[in-house]
Amino acid sequence: xxxxxxxxxxxxxxxxxxxxxxxxxxxxxxxxxxxxxxxxxxxxxxxxxxxxxxxxxxxxxxxxxxxxxxxxxxxxxxxxxxxxxxxxxxxxxxxxxxxxxxxxxxxxxxxxxxxxxxxxxxxxxxxxxxxxxxxxxxxxxxxxxxxxxxxxxxxxxxxxxxxxxxxxxxxxxxxxxxxxxxxxxxxxxxxxxxxxxxxxxxxxxxxxxxxxxxxxxxxxxxxxxxxxxxxxxxxxxxxxxxxxxxxxxxxxxxxxxxxxxxxxxxxxxxxxxxxxxxxxxxxxxxxxxxxxxxxxxxxxxxxxxxxxxxxxxxxxxxxxxxxxxxxxxxxxxxxxxxxxxxxxxxxxxxxxxxxxxxxxxxxxxxxxxxxxx
Ligand SMILES: [Zn+2]
Numbered sequence: 001x002x003x004x005x006x007x008x009x010x011x012x013x014x015x016x017x018x019x020x021x022x023x024x025x026x027x028x029x030x031x032x033x034x035x036x037x038x039x040x041x042x043x044x045x046x047x048x049x050x051x052x053x054x055x056x057x058x059x060x061x062x063x064x065x066x067x068x069x070x071x072x073x074x075x076x077x078x079x080x081x082x083x084x085x086x087x088x089x090x091x092x093x094x095x096x097x098x099x100x101x102x103x104x105x106x107x108x109x110x111x112x113x114x115x116x117x118x119x120x121x122x123x124x125x126x127x128x129x130x131x132x133x134x135x136x137x138x139x140x141x142x143x144x145x146x147x148x149x150x151x152x153x154x155x156x157x158x159x160x161x162x163x164x165x166x167x168x169x170x171x172x173x174x175x176x177x178x179x180x181x182x183x184x185x186x187x188x189x190x191x192x193x194x195x196x197x198x199x200x201x202x203x204x205x206x207x208x209x210x211x212x213x214x215x216x217x218x219x220x221x222x223x224x225x226x227x228x229x230x231x232x233x234x235x236x237x238x239x240x241x242x243x244x245x246x247x248x249x250x251x252x253x254x255x256x257x258x259x260x261x262x263x264x265x266x267x268x269x270x271x272x273x274x275x276x277x278x279x280x281x282x283x284x285x286x287x288x289x290x291x292x293x294x295x296x297x298x299x300x301x302x303x304x305x306x307x308x309x310x311x312x313x314x315x316x317x318x319x320x321x322x323x324x325x326x327x328x329x330x331x332x333x334x335x336x337x338x339x340x341x342x343x344x345x346x347x348x349x350x351x352x353x354x355x356x357x358x359x360x361x362x363x364x365x366x367x368x369x370x371x372x373x
Contacts, residue, residue: 003373005030005038010047010066011215011370015193018051018063039064046070047089047369066090071131071369074116075361077178078137078154080205083354086119087361089369091189095119096354105159109168116169132368133173134360135161136181138206141223146175149223152241174367179208179226180217181359182351186312187212188362188370191349199308201228201299202351203315205255207248211306218306228302229253233294252295257324260287274322285323292324296331303336303344310345316355320348 008028013019016027024035042048043064051065068090076084078101086095097118102111112133120130139151146162148154165173176184183200186192196215202208209226211218218225229249230242237246238256250256258268264283267273277284299311313320313328320328329346336344 005034006042006373007370009035009038010042010373013048013064014066014188014370018065020054020061020063022061024064068092070129071365072120072125072129073131073361073364073368074112074119074133075357075359075364076112076115076133076135077181077354077356077360078135078151079178079356080153081353083357084115085354085357085361086125087358087365089365091185091358091362091365093354093358093361096357105156105161106164108161109164112165112173113168116171130171132364133165133169133171134181134362134364134367135165135173135175136178136356136360136363137161137175138178138208141175141177141180143174143176143219143223146173148175172364172368174363176360176363177208177210177223178202178356178359180210180219181363182208182314182355183210183212183359184217184366185355185359185362187215188366189358191347192310192312195309197308198310198312199226199302199306200312200314201295201302203252203254203295203313203320205253207253207295209302211308213306228298231298231301233298248294248298252291252298257287257291260291270324271318271322274324277323288323289327292327293331296328296333297335299328299332299346300335303332303340307340308344310347312347312349314349314351314355316351316353319350 009024012027021035025032046067047070048064049067051063053060053062066089068088071089073087082099082101084097084099085093087093119125120127137148137151138153140149142149148156148159148161150157162173162175179202192198198212200210207229209228211226230247232246233248233251234246238250239245240247240250261268261273266284273284277288332346
């Protein structure tokens with residue numbers, strides 16, 4: 001019996017469950033004996049539970065599901081409005097709190113320990129079931145070392161966030177780039193649960209991107225995979241905060257749209273700008289079309305490079321049904337390799353402000369149970 005088999009069966013039950021032992025033998029390729037032993041051990045640890053009994057042609061079989069309250073995770077997003085959520089193993093958010101981070105990096109560990117004390121122990125969760133803490137930050141992350149390598153938003157450089165929080169809280173803490181965390185959430189607990197290979201593009205003040213490849217997050221050599229925000233969309237274009245010029249972020253992000261709209265005397269909010277365009281303002285139409293097309297072209301290039309099954313485009317608190325979204329879709333779909341079959345689908349998705357913190361919960365669940373056991 002190996003940890004590998006535990007991870008394999010837990011993953012299968014999470015993705016396709018509830019499943020019977022016969023299903024697990026068939027899908028996993030493990031022997032009947034191995035499946036019996038591992039499921040008995042997972043059951044003894046409280047991670048899986050009997051869900052229902054199915055009556056087929058032969059003997060009735062019990063189907064196994066993930067036990068929601070067997071493990072809990074704290075997820076913290078260190079975005080412009082930091083949020084902490086408590087999630088269970090079904091991916092349900094049980095509590096959420098707006099938080100204010102301490103100014104000094106070295107105070108973050110004790111601060112998170114105090115946050116954890118609100119929910120466990122003595123709170124809603126027994127301490128022994130608190131399995132991990134996820135921290136989602138914008139910027140480059142060294143996931144193995146739990147290091148925030150560089151984050152423009154927080155101004156951090158080489159901050160050992162994971163070790164600081166682990167030491168203070170006595171629970172493993174995992175650090176991940178925020179777009180990667182959102183990608184893990186969509187795969188482990190969201191609509192992409194059964195899609196092992198997809199790319200995610202998050203449209204917000206900046207543009208984020210993550211790739212799931214064969215059920216594993218693709219991080220690249222330095223954790224920089226998916227940084228399409230800083231791929232050049234317009235050579236010699238506007239200066240970007242990263243130090244380069246003409247990055248996609250300077251053309252297609254919500255910050256760029258607000259900036260360009262302000263220069264043209266137009267409303268900077270995307271939805272308001274869409275309404276202005278719908279009223280026939282050609283400058284608004286042109287600005288949105290240019291921005292959406294730039295993102296669409298980048299998505300088309302990304303599809304040629306990564307070949308995902310689908311591309312999920314998220315926007316926090318809004319639709320992408322106007323000129324921007326249509327231009328993005330047209331530019332992407334018009335530039336896919338014609339021979340790609342089946343055609344990758346571009347799916348747009350409105351996510352809540354808590355999605356990033358929930359991404360952090362997913363990272364903690366993923367690393368502590370679905371990667372190694
Ligand atoms: Zn840049």
